Amino acid sequence: MKPVRVRLEPLKSGTVVVSDIIDPSGRLLVKAPATLDETLKDLLRSHGVREVFIEDRREGKEKSENSETATLEVRLSLLERGNGRGLDLKRLLTETIEQFHREKT
């Protein structure tokens, strides 16, 4: 997998940083690989680090129909947060998409 530079802020705890982290003045702060947690993020923020390198999660992700079906649950997960019939809507979309793939095979 190739490393990709991303913003530090939205990264979740547990994300592995794959390149040494250097502060803006060139001082080594953390050797790679390092696993992010809130303490480390605070430390990096306080040293002016805004971006780090992680593994590109897109690498190796297949765009096959199977993987699309597998991630259907994730794609529809925010519907539950809406007011009204979010859950029913999620169920309807899931059933219809799964029915289509069943009929196709």
Place this chain on the structure above:
Amino acid sequence: MKMDDYHQIFENFERENGFSTMPEVVSDILNALESDRTSLNDVAEIIKKDPGFAANILKYANSGAYLLAKTSTIEQAVKTIGLGPLKGLCLALPVFTRYRHVAGIGEIWAHSRATAICCQIIAKTVGFSEPDIAETSGLLHDIGKVVLAVSTSNFFQSQIQIADSPDREADWRQEKKLLGFNHCFIGAWFARKFRLPSILVDGILWHHEFEKSTYGRDMTCLTFIGDQIAAAIGLGHPDFVFVEPEFDRALSHMKIDDSLLRNILMECLRRINMIAA
């Protein structure tokens, strides 16, 4: 980021051969389409002057996006696509082709094509009077993301990395928060620059906030529904994979009940599957 940075982003994009340097054939087509007297054959003749562009138009017409027999001539392709959507295609094709190697652009193009098909199907199902406009809106609604992917690549790549994180905000909200503007705003700028009709500018500008549309709330809402169905099917945005909770409200606005939604979704799946095949 401030509005000055926004101008800087456009300048960077234009410097990298952005929207201003469209191929001559596209300028000629856009000029021809300004006239009411331009016929399908006139446009076909212009397209034929650029073999590369002509090949792309033929490829698109035969991609499965249209439920017609195979088209083998430019005249047939223009007729199949229609003059309305053709204008949108003329604007989108060169931009997506030029930046096809930039990470995320391939997915945005796939999503845009899928959304165009979904919008066309929804428009016809609900009896919307201008399905061609809806299709064009679907094709161009995320054109602003191309600018973000090219000109703010660090930001855009960061967004891609957290595309399926349920704790994050929606792409358009996050862009607004972190950049001061979003892909809808950039897309609307693009639409105005090429003098697209106000209803299309609205469709691009407000496709995530259809209630704010002035010139075509139904069409804008329809674009959002098409966008969300494409995401549900798995041809979503590279930087945000989710169907938004507002989808429900949009369906209610267009009076699309469960039965109608099921039919629309099935047809979208069939047609989009034809493209993928």
